[in-house]
Amino acid sequence: MTLVHNWHLGRRMEYPYFESRPKHQFAAVFNINRCIACQTCTMACKSTWTFNKGQEFMWWNNVETKPYGGYPQSWDVKTLKLIDNGENTWYTNEKDEKTSPYGVYEGDTIFEAAKKKNLNQWAVGYVPEDKEWRSPNFGEDVAKSSKPDESSSLPVHNRWFFYIQRICNHCTYPGCLAACPRKAIYKRKEDGIVLIDQKRCRGYRKCVEQCPYKKPMYRGLTRVSEKCIACYPRIEGRDPISEGRPMETRCMTACVGQIRLQGFLDDNPKNPITWLIKNQKIALPLYPQFGTEPNVYYIPPRWAPREYLRQMFGPGVDEAIEKFMVPSRELLAVMSLFRMSQTIVFEYRIEEGPKVFETMIHGKKFEMYNDTIIGLGEDGKEVVRTTVEEPIHIRPDKHYNSI
Amino acid sequence: MRKCFSVFKYGTALLGAVFLSTALYAAEEAAPGAKGMSDEEFTPVKEVMLVKFVQMEKPYHLSVHELGSAFKEVKGVTVNLQMQDKAFPNGGGSVKTAEVKGIHDGMTIFFQVSWDDATKDSRVIAPQQFRDGVALMFPLGKVTISTEEKFSPRMGDRQKPVNLWNWKADWEVDLVAASGIDEVSSQYPGMHDDFSTNPISQTYHKGLMQSPSILAGGISAGNLFSLPNRGRVVEDLNAEGFGTLTTQDHQDVDGCSAYEHGCWTVIMHRPLNTGDTFDVQFVPGESTYFNMAVWNGDKEDRNGQKNISTQWHPLELERIAW
Numbered sequence A: 001m002t003l004v005h006n007w008h009l010g011r012r013m014e015y016p017y018f019e020s021r022p023k024h025q026f027a028a029v030f031n032i033n034r035c036i037a038c039q040t041c042t043m044a045c046k047s048t049w050t051f052n053k054g055q056e057f058m059w060w061n062n063v064e065t066k067p068y069g070g071y072p073q074s075w076d077v078k079t080l081k082l083i084d085n086g087e088n089t090w091y092t093n094e095k096d097e098k099t100s101p102y103g104v105y106e107g108d109t110i111f112e113a114a115k116k117k118n119l120n121q122w123a124v125g126y127v128p129e130d131k132e133w134r135s136p137n138f139g140e141d142v143a144k145s146s147k148p149d150e151s152s153s154l155p156v157h158n159r160w161f162f163y164i165q166r167i168c169n170h171c172t173y174p175g176c177l178a179a180c181p182r183k184a185i186y187k188r189k190e191d192g193i194v195l196i197d198q199k200r201c202r203g204y205r206k207c208v209e210q211c212p213y214k215k216p217m218y219r220g221l222t223r224v225s226e227k228c229i230a231c232y233p234r235i236e237g238r239d240p241i242s243e244g245r246p247m248e249t250r251c252m253t254a255c256v257g258q259i260r261l262q263g264f265l266d267d268n269p270k271n272p273i274t275w276l277i278k279n280q281k282i283a284l285p286l287y288p289q290f291g292t293e294p295n296v297y298y299i300p301p302r303w304a305p306r307e308y309l310r311q312m313f314g315p316g317v318d319e320a321i322e323k324f325m326v327p328s329r330e331l332l333a334v335m336s337l338f339r340m341s342q343t344i345v346f347e348y349r350i351e352e353g354p355k356v357f358e359t360m361i362h363g364k365k366f367e368m369y370n371d372t373i374i375g376l377g378e379d380g381k382e383v384v385r386t387t388v389e390e391p392i393h394i395r396p397d398k399h400y401n402s403i
Numbered sequence B: 001m002r003k004c005f006s007v008f009k010y011g012t013a014l015l016g017a018v019f020l021s022t023a024l025y026a027a028e029e030a031a032p033g034a035k036g037m038s039d040e041e042f043t044p045v046k047e048v049m050l051v052k053f054v055q056m057e058k059p060y061h062l063s064v065h066e067l068g069s070a071f072k073e074v075k076g077v078t079v080n081l082q083m084q085d086k087a088f089p090n091g092g093g094s095v096k097t098a099e100v101k102g103i104h105d106g107m108t109i110f111f112q113v114s115w116d117d118a119t120k121d122s123r124v125i126a127p128q129q130f131r132d133g134v135a136l137m138f139p140l141g142k143v144t145i146s147t148e149e150k151f152s153p154r155m156g157d158r159q160k161p162v163n164l165w166n167w168k169a170d171w172e173v174d175l176v177a178a179s180g181i182d183e184v185s186s187q188y189p190g191m192h193d194d195f196s197t198n199p200i201s202q203t204y205h206k207g208l209m210q211s212p213s214i215l216a217g218g219i220s221a222g223n224l225f226s227l228p229n230r231g232r233v234v235e236d237l238n239a240e241g242f243g244t245l246t247t248q249d250h251q252d253v254d255g256c257s258a259y260e261h262g263c264w265t266v267i268m269h270r271p272l273n274t275g276d277t278f279d280v281q282f283v284p285g286e287s288t289y290f291n292m293a294v295w296n297g298d299k300e301d302r303n304g305q306k307n308i309s310t311q312w313h314p315l316e317l318e319r320i321a322w
C-alpha cells in the first residue's frame, strides 16, 4: 500500500497504487432537488450501451429512491456495515480550504478496513447475487415517515424520500481498479475515465466485489465484467453530432429534469463544475467515507433529514443546503447552465443584467438579477448563452389546444 | 475536544429496512502484495513423474473413458495442494490433493488430473456462479530448478516465464451448446430475450449477431472467454509473475473431462512439439517440471483464490521404444 491524498476525507489514506491525477477529471453535478425519477437517463444509457443479451439486468445508470431503494438491493447498507468500526467519525473543525474542505474523516475506508481485517485483498466488498440485481425499482417512491400524523413542511420534512441518480463515479482511487488482480482496469490519464479492458478481463468479478458503489457488472453471455464507459466516444468528440468537440454523456443530455451538468474537474475557478464543487462546495460526493474519491457530486435534497444526508454526503451537507436554498447571484447564473448545451462547457462568463425580483427566504434576503451566462467550450469559443430568467414563449392561438 | 459526529449515528437500522483505449496510468504498482518465498519453495519435490510411452490405438476418441484405459497401468504422483497465500487476493484451501499421471505416444502428450470435489460447477452465467477448473504450469525453455537456480513455482517471474494449460468446466458445456456458448437462458429458462444467439431460435437477429462490436465488448475484443465456438476446453497461456497471465494468440491445447462420484477427471493433451516459442516443448528422454492449481467454483475460487502446489514437480518423458 502507498499513502495518497484524498481531499474528500481531508487526509492521506492507504491505496495500492501511487497518487496520479489526470489532466482533468471527468465529473458531474447532479441536483437531487430537481430529479423527477422519470428514468429518461436510465433508458438513454440502456438503449445506447446495455440493450443486448446478457445485459438484461444491467443499468449502468439507475435512479433509486432513498431511504428504501437500492440497486443492487441494499448495496450501500451492506458496504457501510463492512467499514463500520464503531468510530467512523468526521472532525469538522480541522478544515483546510485546499486539502480538507469538509474536515477530516477518521473512520476506515474500504481499503483500510480490508487491511485491518487481514482480508488479504485490497478492499472490503461482496458480490451481489442475481436476485439482488433483479429489482432496480425496489422501494421506488416509498416514503419514510417518522411522525405519520404530522404534515411536512420545510426546512425538514417528517415524511420524506428522495431520488438518487447513480452512474459509475470514475473515482480518483477506484475500488474496482485496486481489486483487479489482472490490472485489466485502467484510469485514463487524459480524462480520468475508468475502463475495463474487455480483452484482459477474465470475469473474476473482483471489481464487482470491491467497487463500493456496485457499478461494475458481470455479463453472463461474455463471461467478463462491464461497466459505465462515460460515453467516452462523446467525451472525445467522436460522436458524429459533436463536430469534434467534447460532448456530455447520453444520460446527462437526456435529463428531463435538467438536474445534470457534466464536464471536468480541474483548477480553473471559472469552470462551472469546479466552481460548484470546489469553490461553492454546494455539490458533494456520495459516501465519501468509502475512500475512492468519487467524481459525481450531488446537491443534497433540502427536505431530507440532515443526519441521513450527512451519512450519505459527509459533513458538507448543511453548508450546501443553505447555499442552495438562498442562492447567490452567481449561483443562480451558473445553475442556469444546466442542460442548456450538449457540448461540454469548460468555462463561463457572466454579463450582468437588471434586478428583477427580491424577497425573503427563511429569514434571508434573496435578490434575483437577470444576468446572462455564457458557456465556453474547450477551444474558448462560445457554446451556449442563456439568462437567469427563462425566456417566455407564448404559443399563438391558432393551435387547437391553445388556451 | 474535536468537534465530530458519527456517520453511523443514523445507523444501518434505518437504511436496513430494506471499451478500450489509451494509456494505463494509475496502475504503477507500489507493493506487489506478494510476501517472500522460502528456499523450500524453490526446491522441487523429489519424486519424479514418469510420462510413460504408450502406443495408442488410433484414431483415439477424446473421452476420459476411452483415453482413461491408456492411463490404467501408469503410476502417477500425488500433488499436495494448499491455499494461495502470497499474492492478493489470497484464497482457496478446500482441495487438499490431486493425482497427476502422464503418457505420450511419441506424437502427443497427455496429462490426467483427478481430484475430489463434492459439487460440479460448470456454469458461470449468474454473477454468483464460479467455475471448477484446473491448470498445469510448465517452465518455458530448458531449465534446472534449485535453490541456486531459482524459478518461482508461483507463475514464474519476469526473467523466467511459464506456459500454462487451463481447463475450465464451463467450456465443456459451451463445446456442445447449440449456439457455440452456453446460453444465458439456460440459467434463466423462459426469460424474455430480444436477441438470441441461437441461429435456430425465432428471436435470432442475424444483422446484430454479425456485428460484434455492437454486440458485446468481450466478443469484439476477441476475448476467448466471450467467443462462441471456441472449439476447445483448455486455454493455452503464458505468465511471468502474478497478474501477468495472458492468453496466447495461438491455442494448441485441448482436453476432455468426466465428473463422477464427486470426483473430477480431466485429461489435457497437446502435440509434443508445437514449434511455438511461447509453448513448452517436450522431448522423449528429457525432463522438465510441472506445477498445478485447482479451482473449486462452489467455494468462489477464481484467479489467485485457488488451491496450489508450492513446489515444482519434476517429470521425465520415457524414451520411445518402437
Ligand code: SF4
Binding pocket: A167, A168, A169, A170, A171, A173, A174, A175, A176, A177, A194, A210, A211, A212, A213, A214, A215, A216, A227, A292
Ligand atoms: S464507482 Fe466503482 S466502478 Fe466506478 S470507478 Fe469507482 S470503484 Fe470503479
Ligand code: SF4
Binding pocket: A034, A035, A036, A037, A038, A039, A040, A041, A042, A063, A165, A254, A255, A256, A257, A258, A259, A260
Ligand atoms: S432524466 Fe434527470 S430527472 Fe429524469 S430520472 Fe434521470 S436524473 Fe432524474
